Amino acid sequence: MPAIKAALRKKRSPRRDSESIPKHILPSFRSFQLCTLSGTIPTGEDWLFEMKFDGYRAQVAISGSEVRVYTRNGHDWTDQFKTILPSLKKLTKGSVLLDGEIVAIDKAGRTNFSMLKTGIAAGIPLKFYTFDIFEKDGEDLTKTPLIERKAILEELIGERDADDSLQYSHHVIDNGKSVFDAMAAGGHEGIIAKRIDSRYVGDRTKSWLKIKCTKRQELVIGGWRPSDNGRGMASLILGTYEKGQFVYRGRVGTGFSEAMKDKIVAQLEKRRLAKPAFASVPRDIARKAFWVKPELVAEVDYAEITADGSLRHASFQGLRADKEPTQVMLDMPADDSGAGLDPVVGVEIAQALGVKLSNPDKIIYPGTAITKAHLVAYYAAVADRMLPHLKDRPLSLVRDTNNDLRKTFFQKHALAGMPKTLHDGELTKMKGTESRILWIEDLAGLVGGVQMNTLEFHVWGCDRHEPDLPERMVFDIDPDEGLDFGDVKQAATDIRDILGTIGLKSWPLLSGGKGIHVVVPLVPEADWNAVKEFCQDFAELLAKTDPHRFVANMSKARRKGRMFLDYLRNGQGSTAVCPWSMRARAGGTVAVPVTWSELDGLDRANAFDIFAAAERARGQDAWTGYFEVDQVLTDRVRQVVKR
Missing domain, CATH: 3.30.470.30 (DNA ligase/mRNA capping enzyme)
Structure with missing residues (x-):
């Protein structure tokens, strides 16, 4: 209690010089x-x-x-x-x-x-x-x-x-x-x-x-081809990472001295693989190749990029130790569409996945040019980032009925005519009752949702195979209408700091509306009762300690001038919007993961539409390390916030 009160107090009261x-x-x-x-x-x-x-x-x-x-x-x-x-x-x-x-x-x-x-x-x-x-x-x-x-x-x-x-x-x-x-x-x-x-x-x-002025590109070395005499290296086999796959981008065989070749081969020999890490390689290139773990980054000059995405007339410039291989993507000029969300490509993706996209030119968000086909292209662009938060989790769909965002409804189980790429079944809850559920396994499921006019994907905080053990907690900061986004950001930072004092690391999610979700990943050991009780105790403790800013009651009347810390999303069967999901809000906004450092520079929770979000998904993951966090909601941690 003293630690939590101190964490809140330092945000509200200016300190004397002697305390600074x-x-x-x-x-x-x-x-x-x-x-x-x-x-x-x-x-x-x-x-x-x-x-x-x-x-x-x-x-x-x-x-x-x-x-x-x-x-x-x-x-x-x-x-x-x-x-x-x-x-x-x-x-x-x-x-x-x-x-x-x-x-x-x-x-x-x-x-x-x-x-x-x-x-x-x-x-x-x-x-x-x-x-x-x-x-x-x-x-x-x-x-x-x-x-x-x-x-x-x-x-x-x-x-x-x-x-x-x-x-x-x-x-x-x-x-x-x-x-x-x-x-x-x-x-x-x-x-x-x-x-x-x-x-x-x-x-x-x-x-x-x-x-x-010159054409230069960073590429990851995935292998090499030996010289004709079988000794030494003739060329390096190069690739980039695109949507989680290691993609072949051609070879480079010039720009090396013999001494440089020997040093590079010595490093490659330590990284040998039996099979290529590339998603695919041309057969004539693969025939004489040696494969390596894609861990070394090369910088090359080149003349042009061919239609299939390979570099022509590449010349080696050096190795880079300051770049992570998985961050290396093909550096193509951006266009005004944000991230190349081509509706024609969206239709082609739907066809390739076996989803018949009716009315692909239908405007989904009034006042914009965003069509159903755009949404397919968007989910294809962010699927690698979104699916780890969505795959095999029970979910609810927010669907539109009259195409004006005013009449939406939640769908929690199968309905007639639903695309087969969305799956349905049953699971048994902790209280012994059976619950009908929906879930998605891949991009085809997301596209099936788009075909059904789904505007939002909301997920349980658990895997359907372990329905009694949540894998995350969500603190949804819902501000009163009169509050500034700066107040919401400060609240999120306070919650992060307090959770940190009791050993829980968290990540911020822009809701795409007006609030922020503070998300806490968990090793699935504590059950839903323990998690929900902790979240309620935490919310009520903040409301008691700082009643001028926080309220733990969802009543609109009690929320005036304050923020409701919604802990109710942490019960079995309750859902929260999935990271990277579209929102049923004007302008086609998205729930986007951000880092704590960049949150300070943002001025609203709906800062990203589908074009900006798709472009962002091509860059570094703001939630790097989220799925590797090894933290458990222990009895000791739960007791800290007991009233």
């Missing part, structure tokens, strides 16, 4: 904002343009003379980048968190990735070009417009000698074509275009665009 956190604490690693590849250069004075560096993306945390250098995956590479540390240690007496690129400069004045690889090992001078700032002296700057962040950063870095290892990345407002032409003429990789009014968002967005 030290001013210059070393900042923690945050998620990077990533660029979207674009084939066009934006115009107008609301865009600025910078050089695209050919190096390692890095985040530098500084507190006085203490410095940490992190890769894009959050790995501490301070020791590898010792040559840039002296200038960083002298930068400030306070604290900062910087975003930038570590590069090596060749004799022609170009950033050179191959030279960078050698430079790390040999300890040659490197440079850190910083182009953004997350925070300064404990003040979060991510909500500050980019142009203001750049001004703060430029003042911090100041004028520096060209030989200094720390440099500020200058920019030009508008005139992107001229900047691009200058970069191309100088043999540089390309330019970055950024909206000057954009916040810093730890995700891939269209407010940052990359336009390449």
